[in-house]
Amino acid sequence: MPSNLKEKVADFLSHERIAVAGVSRNTNSPGAANIIYKRLRDTGYHVYAVNPNADEVEGDRCYHSVKDIPEPVDGVVIATPESAAEQVVRDCADVGIKRVWMHNGIHSMGTSVSKSAAEFCQQHDMMVIAGACPLMFGKPSDGFHRFMGKALTFFGRMPT
Secondary structure (H helix, E strand, O other): OOOHHHHHHHHHHHHOEEEEEOOOOOOOOHHHHHHHHHHHHHHEEEEEOOOOOOOOOOOOEOOOOHHHOOOOOOOEEEEHHHHHHHHHHHHHHHEEEEEOEEEEEEOOOOOOOHHHHHHHHHHHHHHHHHHHHHHHOOOOOOHHHHHHHHHHHOOOOOOO
């Protein structure tokens, strides 16, 4: 299993089927999950929207739980309120999803990083990235997010 952030990111982003938990039906103020969802979709990933209260998001079908996705999923980006993260990782474990990325925003979008959810992942042999944003790395990245990733690294705020 990958042991450092660089290896974890490379492993996570090398897979094509990624669910994004926390997408919003509110297109006026969609939040981090929708931005991540659209960028992954637009850069060639097969993405699945997850929101317990939505049937459609961003013009695509939305699943109420990762448990409802009919195909195997390689990883899940969690961009929910922190309080919902542990349930999402438990659902991931129930269906055999072994890669979890808990988003951490540097602005008003807040964090999805939950200490108890991260501990659950570690106890259940699940790779977890507890912080940062997938848009800082690889093919879904953009200049702003790459800059933020460098700044976080410089200030020692990037997860390990």
